[in-house]
Amino acid sequence: MTIHIGAAPGDIAETVLMPGDPYRAKWAAETFLEEPRCINEVRGMLGFTGRWRGHAVTIQGSGMGMPSLSIYANELIRDYGARTLIRIGSCGAMQDHVNLRDVIVAMTASSLSTPSRGMFREVNYAPCADWDLLKAAVAAAEARGTPVHAGGIYSADVFYDERPDLNEQMTRHGILAVEMEAAELYTLAARYGCRALAVLTVSDHLNSGAALPPQDRESSFGDMVEVALEAAFAEQADQG
Numbered sequence: 001m002t003i004h005i006g007a008a009p010g011d012i013a014e015t016v017l018m019p020g021d022p023y024r025a026k027w028a029a030e031t032f033l034e035e036p037r038c039i040n041e042v043r044g045m046l047g048f049t050g051r052w053r054g055h056a057v058t059i060q061g062s063g064m065g066m067p068s069l070s071i072y073a074n075e076l077i078r079d080y081g082a083r084t085l086i087r088i089g090s091c092g093a094m095q096d097h098v099n100l101r102d103v104i105v106a107m108t109a110s111s112l113s114t115p116s117r118g119m120f121r122e123v124n125y126a127p128c129a130d131w132d133l134l135k136a137a138v139a140a141a142e143a144r145g146t147p148v149h150a151g152g153i154y155s156a157d158v159f160y161d162e163r164p165d166l167n168e169q170m171t172r173h174g175i176l177a178v179e180m181e182a183a184e185l186y187t188l189a190a191r192y193g194c195r196a197l198a199v200l201t202v203s204d205h206l207n208s209g210a211a212l213p214p215q216d217r218e219s220s221f222g223d224m225v226e227v228a229l230e231a232a233f234a235e236q237a238d239q240g
């Protein structure tokens with residue numbers, strides 16, 4: 001067990017899906033995994049391990065924002081040996097051609113700052129996704145007929161944003177959507193030689209103000225979970 005994760009050694013799979021919301025971790029584990037069992041309840045940040053098509057998978061909540069995600073991702077990688085980490089979460093669309101319920105796979109994650117910012121000093125590091133995961137996620141979404149966009153996203157530090165000009169610049173530079181975690185996940189994965197990807201569902205639209213009704217959220221989020229699982233194990237499937 002670590003400071004923030006109560007799981008025993010060996011309780012966590014090499015492949016970890018990370019929703020921000022611990023209750024979404026519970027829902028995804030109970031919906032998509034065989035024999036899910038709860039492996040973490042510390043601070044209510046629920047985590048579950050089970051199997052998907054025979055592969056061991058952990059679904060662990062990350063909390064909201066990069067400082068919270070950084071705690072869980074560090075401990076998952078450094079103490080439990082996680083090697084493939086896929087964020088599953090919601091995002092706010094920033095382009096008119098992106099619609100509610102669409103899936104976004106983030107090639108890059110721009111930010112004003114991340115928890116790693118102090119370490120990089122003058123370097124403006126560009127966090128990017130694992131190419132094999134990204135390719136496999138796009139293929140999985142297309143095969144399911146799920147509308148999917150691959151491109152840059154923005155990992156913000158605040159949900160209640162007082163700088164509308166920043167969002168304008170992001171939109172102007174083609175950023176597809178805003179969320180609050182991926183840039184640090186990509187940075188940590190790169191630091192420790194792991195694979196990372198963010199697969200996101202558009203839950204709201206910054207340009208129009210539209211938002212998914214609560215009853216539509218579950219089914220839309222289900223597509224994203226399956227895309228993430230298929231991407232995680234695409235190589236094994238290729239190998240037969």
Ligand code: HPA
Nearest residue numbers: 090091092159178179180
């Ligand atoms: N901002 C930040 N994170 C988000 C948003 C948003 O508008 N929507 C979903 N996650």
